[in-house]
Amino acid sequence: MKLFKILCTFIFVIMFAQQGLGEIYVIDAVKNSVMHNNIGMNHFNEGYYYGAIQEFKIAISLNPNSQASAGYYDNLGRTYLIIGYPTMAEDCFVNAIRLNPMNLSYRQHLADTYRRMGNAALNNKLKEYLSSKNPLDSVMVGLLYIAKGDTNAGIIKLDEFCITQSNLILAEGVKAYLKTISPRKIENL
Numbered sequence: 001m002k003l004f005k006i007l008c009t010f011i012f013v014i015m016f017a018q019q020g021l022g023e024i025y026v027i028d029a030v031k032n033s034v035m036h037n038n039i040g041m042n043h044f045n046e047g048y049y050y051g052a053i054q055e056f057k058i059a060i061s062l063n064p065n066s067q068a069s070a071g072y073y074d075n076l077g078r079t080y081l082i083i084g085y086p087t088m089a090e091d092c093f094v095n096a097i098r099l100n101p102m103n104l105s106y107r108q109h110l111a112d113t114y115r116r117m118g119n120a121a122l123n124n125k126l127k128e129y130l131s132s133k134n135p136l137d138s139v140m141v142g143l144l145y146i147a148k149g150d151t152n153a154g155i156i157k158l159d160e161f162c163i164t165q166s167n168l169i170l171a172e173g174v175k176a177y178l179k180t181i182s183p184r185k186i187e188n189l
Contacts, residue, residue, distance in 0.1 A: 033063035037072050044079055052079050070099035074106050077113070086116045101136055104173035111143035122148055135165050139174060146181065155182055 040055030056076035063069045077092030093110035100106065114122045126144045129137045138161045146154035158178055162171045 029062040030066070030068075033059040033069070033072065036062065037075065040072075040075060040079075044075065049079050049083050065099065067100050070096040070103065070106065073099070074103075074109060077109060081109070081113060081116065086113045089113045090117075102168065102170045102173075104139070104170060104177060107139055107143055108177075111140065111147045114144060115147040119148075135161070136168075136170065139170065142174075151181065 036055045036059040040052045040059060043049070043052035043055060053076060056072050056079065059072040060069055060076065063072070073092045073096040077089040077096065080086070080089035080092060090110065090113050093106055093113060096103070096106040097110065114125045122144060126141065126148070129140045129144060138157055142154045142157035142161065144154075145151070145157060155178060158174050162175050162178070165171050
């Protein structure tokens with residue numbers, strides 16, 4: 001009986017396809033990920049954070065490893081920060097940076113996350129980034145100094161990055177950021 005049902009279903013599908021009444025529908029995961037991210041942003045803007053989290057997670061699962069999904073991770077992390085889960089937000093921002101390392105706002109959100117985790121976490125991450133040989137990590141050092149309240153040390157570190165890594169797109173974002181936080185007007189940037 002079970003085999004008969006399967007055979008009938010198969011014949012029905014073939015007849016539908018031959019008559020042109022049915023089309024094969026291919027799900028476009030990338031397109032759907034954008035849609036779920038947009039729904040998540042609507043929920044986020046309305047303060048419905050649980051719904052936003054679920055939509056951002058769906059968007060990430062549909063398109064987990066692209067530059068666009070870096071934005072989805074960032075949105076998820078910002079939502080976790082708002083509801084008071086900085087540890088969960090940290091993972092999101094780390095993934096966002098991994099997928100799009102030239103985006104300054106992801107690094108700013110990560111630095112803010114460490115600030116919200118407390119001085120111990122902030123100091124541990126600062127030590128970790130200070131010991132790194134990756135020039136992009138010097139941006140995190142500058143942002144972490146600023147998050148600690150040592151704005152001058154942060155400005156110096158970010159300024160060094162702009163000088164030594166001027167050919168990177170990230171340097172332009174850092175220059176613009178420095179102009180907004182500097183206690184003095186920076187003319188040469």
